[in-house]
Amino acid sequence: MIRIEGLKKSFGKSEVLKDINLQLKRGQCIGLIGPNACGKTTLIKSILSMVLPNDGTIYFDQKSIAGDETYKNKIGYMPQIGRYPENMSIIQVIDMIKSIRQFDGQTDEELWVAFGLEQAKHKKMRTLSGGTTQKVSATLAFLFSPDVLILDEPTAGLDPLASEILREKIIMERQKGKLILITSHLLNELDDLLTDVIYMQDGKIVFFKNTDELLAMSNHGRISKAIGHYIKSAAV
Amino acid sequence: MKFFTSFIVFLLFSHIASGAHIHVGPRFQVTSIRAALLLAKDNDTITVHHSLYTEGTIVVNKSITLIGDEWPVLDGQLKYEVVSIKADHVNISGFVIRNSGIAALNDPGGVKVYDRSNIVIENNVFENNFFAIYIQYGKNCLIKNNKIIGFGKEEQEIGNGIHCWKSDSLRIIANKISGHRDGIYFEFVTNSIVWRNISKRNIRYGLHFMFSNNDAYVNNIFEENGAGVAVMYTKHVTMYSNTFSQSNGDAAYGILLKEISDAEIIGNKFLSNTAALFLEGANRILIKKNVFSGNGWGLKIQANCMDNTITENNFSGNTFDISTNGSLVLNTFDYNYWDKYAGYDIDKNRQGDVPYHPLSIYSTIIENNPIAMLLYRSFIVSLMERTEKLIPSITPDNFRDNSPQMKPYEL
Amino acid sequence: MNKITNFIITDIIKNKIIIIYTVILALFSWSVLSLEDNTAKAMLSLLNIILLAVPLMAVIFSTIYMYNSSEFIELLVSQPIKRKTIWLSHFAGLSISLSIAFILGIGLPIVVYSPDAAGFSILLMGLFITPIFIAIAMLCSILARDKARGIGIAIMVWLFLSLIYDGIVLYLMFQFADYPIEKPMVIMSALNPIDLARIMVLLKVDVSALMGYTGAIFKQIFGSQIGWIISLGLLTFWIVIPMWFSLIKFKNKDL
Numbered sequence: 001m002i003r004i005e006g007l008k009k010s011f012g013k014s015e016v017l018k019d020i021n022l023q024l025k026r027g028q029c030i031g032l033i034g035p036n037a038c039g040k041t042t043l044i045k046s047i048l049s050m051v052l053p054n055d056g057t058i059y060f061d062q063k064s065i066a067g068d069e070t071y072k073n074k075i076g077y078m079p080q081i082g083r084y085p086e087n088m089s090i091i092q093v094i095d096m097i098k099s100i101r102q103f104d105g106q107t108d109e110e111l112w113v114a115f116g117l118e119q120a121k122h123k124k125m126r127t128l129s130g131g132t133t134q135k136v137s138a139t140l141a142f143l144f145s146p147d148v149l150i151l152d153e154p155t156a157g158l159d160p161l162a163s164e165i166l167r168e169k170i171i172m173e174r175q176k177g178k179l180i181l182i183t184s185h186l187l188n189e190l191d192d193l194l195t196d197v198i199y200m201q202d203g204k205i206v207f208f209k210n211t212d213e214l215l216a217m218s219n220h221g222r223i224s225k226a227i228g229h230y231i232k233s234a235a236v
Numbered sequence: 237m238k239f240f241t242s243f244i245v246f247l248l249f250s251h252i253a254s255g256a257h258i259h260v261g262p263r264f265q266v267t268s269i270r271a272a273l274l275l276a277k278d279n280d281t282i283t284v285h286h287s288l289y290t291e292g293t294i295v296v297n298k299s300i301t302l303i304g305d306e307w308p309v310l311d312g313q314l315k316y317e318v319v320s321i322k323a324d325h326v327n328i329s330g331f332v333i334r335n336s337g338i339a340a341l342n343d344p345g346g347v348k349v350y351d352r353s354n355i356v357i358e359n360n361v362f363e364n365n366f367f368a369i370y371i372q373y374g375k376n377c378l379i380k381n382n383k384i385i386g387f388g389k390e391e392q393e394i395g396n397g398i399h400c401w402k403s404d405s406l407r408i409i410a411n412k413i414s415g416h417r418d419g420i421y422f423e424f425v426t427n428s429i430v431w432r433n434i435s436k437r438n439i440r441y442g443l444h445f446m447f448s449n450n451d452a453y454v455n456n457i458f459e460e461n462g463a464g465v466a467v468m469y470t471k472h473v474t475m476y477s478n479t480f481s482q483s484n485g486d487a488a489y490g491i492l493l494k495e496i497s498d499a500e501i502i503g504n505k506f507l508s509n510t511a512a513l514f515l516e517g518a519n520r521i522l523i524k525k526n527v528f529s530g531n532g533w534g535l536k537i538q539a540n541c542m543d544n545t546i547t548e549n550n551f552s553g554n555t556f557d558i559s560t561n562g563s564l565v566l567n568t569f570d571y572n573y574w575d576k577y578a579g580y581d582i583d584k585n586r587q588g589d590v591p592y593h594p595l596s597i598y599s600t601i602i603e604n605n606p607i608a609m610l611l612y613r614s615f616i617v618s619l620m621e622r623t624e625k626l627i628p629s630i631t632p633d634n635f636r637d638n639s640p641q642m643k644p645y646e647l
Numbered sequence: 648m649n650k651i652t653n654f655i656i657t658d659i660i661k662n663k664i665i666i667i668y669t670v671i672l673a674l675f676s677w678s679v680l681s682l683e684d685n686t687a688k689a690m691l692s693l694l695n696i697i698l699l700a701v702p703l704m705a706v707i708f709s710t711i712y713m714y715n716s717s718e719f720i721e722l723l724v725s726q727p728i729k730r731k732t733i734w735l736s737h738f739a740g741l742s743i744s745l746s747i748a749f750i751l752g753i754g755l756p757i758v759v760y761s762p763d764a765a766g767f768s769i770l771l772m773g774l775f776i777t778p779i780f781i782a783i784a785m786l787c788s789i790l791a792r793d794k795a796r797g798i799g800i801a802i803m804v805w806l807f808l809s810l811i812y813d814g815i816v817l818y819l820m821f822q823f824a825d826y827p828i829e830k831p832m833v834i835m836s837a838l839n840p841i842d843l844a845r846i847m848v849l850l851k852v853d854v855s856a857l858m859g860y861t862g863a864i865f866k867q868i869f870g871s872q873i874g875w876i877i878s879l880g881l882l883t884f885w886i887v888i889p890m891w892f893s894l895i896k897f898k899n900k901d902l
Contacts, residue, residue: 045901049724050721050724050725050901051902052899052900069729071727072725072726072727072728073727079725083717083718084718084722085658085719085722086718088658099650100650100651100723100726100728101727484854484859486858488858508854509855510858510859531855532853532855532859533859552685552688553686553687553688555853555856575685575688604824607820607828607829609865610832610833610842610846611813611816611817611820611836611842612853613694613848613849613852613853614698614813614845615695615698615699616810616814617813618695
């Protein structure tokens with residue numbers, strides 16, 4: 001579904017992405033993990049062409065995304081820190097995105113209901129807490145039932161209850177055979193959702209493995225432990 | 237008693253004299269004006285009925301009255317002078333006089349008066365003549381209610397509407413003149429009045445006079461003439477209540493005054509001219525109660541002008557109220573209204589408490605460096621002008637109105 | 648594009664600053680036009696507003712707005728919308744709302760009090776100056792990532808075009824007064840949008856003065872129909888060129 005070939009990106013002198021090659025398929029639920037500043041967000045933003053690569057190509061459904069924006073109709077994106085026009089209310093933001101996307105199917109408002117945003121919908125964006133803003137971001141990401149979901153640190157800032165709602169939602173979408181890409185530096189909560197794990201460090205992909213494979217290689221029952229084990233063993 | 241009988245005799249004679257009345261026209265015995273003039277004696281009346289008369293030059297050498305009935309047309313076929321007046325006491329009225337010859341040497345006219353007096357030219361229409369009315373050495377003539385239209389394009393191709401030369405005591409009243417070189421031209425004409433004429437769209441000057449002393453110009457309208465009105469080398473002229481408007485162009489003036497002295501220019505309106513009033517070598521002129529509005533320059537006063545009094549005028553909406561080419565100020569500018577005056581009147585005497593300096597520094601700059609107009613009204617130039625008004629450094633400090641009016645005069 | 652433009656317009660119109668701007672313009676022009684019985688003088692006061700206040704407002708307001716709008720732009724870029732659309736929508740939104748403010752503040756009183764050639768030329772020039780300085784502001788906002796720096800650059804551009812540039816032209820005029828400098832000076836003036844707009848208004852306000860020798864060059868170059876077309880073309884360039892540069896920059900910007 002998404003194929004990345006030879007992707008390179010540097011900001012000034014610092015190379016953020018060094019020759020990334022990836023192939024992401026439908027039905028995968030991928031955890032993109034790695035330490036801070038390893039290039040996770042840049043990779044995601046490259047897929048959304050918010051960041052433009054210095055070199056390399058990204059294909060979405062076999063088509064290069066360069067100079068195209070229609071493929072984003074199939075992506076739901078939840079940013080790490082959602083930034084919205086301050087003077088708009090929640091409902092205005094939702095309505096605006098709806099009207100911009102010209103989506104003709106049925107919108108998916110499960111999260112809207114589950115997060116209880118209906119009660120707060122006339123609040124201005126600038127008055128919202130970080131958590132509520134994240135709820136808005138999550139709602140927007142799932143609103144148009146996209147084929148691909150890109151969630152950048154989705155649970156950061158969410159209270160446990162909301163995290164759980166989001167988790168349930170991700171599981172449901174995964175079962176529909178969508179491609180889901182989740183970045184995180186702590187995986188615990190989402191461990192059991194993942195089918196694959198990409199581990200990045202210093203702008204490079206250290207590994208891209210199926211979770212079953214990972215678990216099999218180590219004797220740990222949890223993915224986070226398994227990853228830790230793998231990295232240590234790789235270093236040795 | 238002797239006087240009385242002679243008076244009766246005179247009456248009788250004069251009655252007989254004016255009794256002869258000749259009709260000219262296709263339906264009459266006399267079909268040509270020339271024939272009628274041969275038949276006529278002094279003081280006869282010839283009525284010319286409507287038709288087209290192409291008789292070359294009609295020379296009027298008897299004191300007769302020529303009356304056109306239903307606008308007979310006298311056509312000079314672009315070859316001849318149409319009517320030459322070579323007798324005193326001639327009246328011409330009711331004709332359409334057109335197509336006089338075009339030649340520069342003998343200045344052919346629609347009607348030309350040769351060294352005669354008491355001529356009346358009234359209620360005629362002049363079309364496409366070289367000179368429409370030409371008076372040379374005329375005396376005590378009346379030119380009234382004529383409509384004069386020329387179709388000149390270039391100055392040298394056409395003469396003046398009413399051209400007067402070496403004449404005296406003329407009355408030029410209520411004529412409408414357009415399309416000639418100069419609308420009204422006076423040279424060596426004295427003791428004459430020009431009243432209620434409208435001179436529009438002439439190629440050069442609406443009114444042009446030189447060496448013509450003791451004349452008065454009252455209630456005339458001069459509009460859209462190529463170069464406005466020029467008054468040169470003349471003394472004792474009075475110009476009252478005229479309107480000078482839309483003389484626009486390079487060297488175009490509402491009035492150009494050159495070597496003039498002892499004149500009065502009172503109650504005139506100068507509207508939308510490139511330069512409303514230009515004074516060069518003008519002395520002892522009283523410029524009072526005039527309106528200067530919407531002109532490029534209100535007054536352009538050269539440094540060789542002396543003892544002129546400019547007072548009680550309204551200056552409003554002009555790009556520059558005054559400009560000059562020197563620093564010597566020998567004229568007074570008090571008691572005028574200037575719309576650019578930004579002073580105050582604390583003592584409520586209707587006059588500003590601080591003097592006004594009407595001379596804009598930038599007008600001086602433009603005088604020497606015309607291209608600087610490009611920057612006029614820009615922020616930096618406004619700053620310059622403000623500063624100069626507050627602390628005059630380049631413009632002469634005594635160039636000022638000590639009693640600028642707070643409100644315009646009702647003129 | 649229309650939708651985003653609409654959102655921006657509604658967003659700006661709710662902004663207090665733009666309301667204050669409109670009110671101040673309106674107060675100024677109504678009072679100038681109604682208190683001053685001499686319309687020519689009132690027109691000149693309005694001309695100064697067009698040449699100083701309008702570009703300053705347009706450039707500062709738009710620069711700040713673009714920086715404040717960075718979140719919104721980021722959100723939009725993650726959506727299936729062309730970057731070009733996003734950028735041009737911002738330009739259109741800013742231009743339309745500031746032009747509405749201008750028309751309400753200055754246009755209306757002009758139409759009521761002085762619906763003549765001078766009035767309409769002032770109106771038209773204001774409607775050119777506004778988007779020109781919005782385009783400049785958008786270029787400044789994309790050239791500098793830092794907000795304070797961006798605003799600084801924008802103000803410098805304004806100061807340069809409205810004051811320093813004329814100072815230079817004036818200086819050159821005096822320095823080279825003895826040479827045939829008409830053509831170069833005309834070209835120099837025509838290259839500055841504020842000067843060009845001023846000259847366009849001058850041609851209507853100071854008609855009489857410009858008919859003379861002084862104005863011969865004016866009439867020839869700016870006054871003719873071709874001159875008008877060229878001048879309006881140059882003003883349009885001042886919108887298009889900064890806009891085009893900023894668009895290229897924006898298309899290649901990492902968010």
